[in-house]
Amino acid sequence: MESKAAVNMLSALGHDGRLAIFRLLVKAGPVGIAAGDIARTLDVLPNSLSANLNVLSHAGLITSRREGRSIIYSADFGAMSGLLGFLMEDCCDGAPQICAPLGAIVARAEACDGTCLTEKEPA
Amino acid sequence: MESKAAVNMLSALGHDGRLAIFRLLVKAGPVGIAAGDIARTLDVLPNSLSANLNVLSHAGLITSRREGRSIIYSADFGAMSGLLGFLMEDCCDGAPQICAPLGAIVARAEACDGTCLTEKEPA
DNA sequence: CTAATAATTCGATCATATTGGAAATATGGA
């Protein structure tokens, strides 16, 4: 990931409303959410939402697809992954042992691979 | 981590110069770098640097300590860790298997514990 | 074709952030 791309993503996420949108989409997963539903859930004006979705989209953090009259937005997990990787890149250069705590964070994500799949299903 | 704190960190990092500063400090580790050295390394005006260091500091991403005439800045790895955790929080809610790729990122951080120490320089 | 719904684009105003020069503060040495 290039620095410029990372800056775009970070500044896109560095906004109250956009971070809320993104986290909602991350939570929703690849299924995504229609713009109108996002607007209702977060209680924001449709034009403001549209502007913010555009910023997130332009930063590469989300994707969209039309489905009937609605436009469905989804988080781009690959981009998110790239951003996290960029942020901890070179973290070990000076003192590798500092990175250990960061591993715990990753462990939570890895846990999703097994734990969440089996225990999450609400039938 | 509260959403407001995350927004502050992300918007602080969503800036060309500040991201460069932060990554330099992450690379440097807990030893830190003096403000003047950062300015020389990144070739920025001391007052601009000072303003940006203040933003990063206020966001909780870096800490500082005086050492003689210099002020040494260091990345706050705990805060960084908290931010990464916040970003992937609830990621599994909709589709746990999506989180798997994120695990690879963490794996790199964990690898630092052993690998980086022994074969750091790629020549 | 017309009406209704979904979402975006336009345009103006307002607020906030960035920049760089100059001055001020803090520390260490002669």
Next chain:
DNA sequence: TCCATATTTCCAATATGATCGAATTATTAG
């Protein structure tokens, strides 16, 4: 004390971003 170094603060000009109402495009149904 006086000077040099290191960093920060102050200030004004400029640029960028956010917000909201109103108009516009796209899609589906009648």
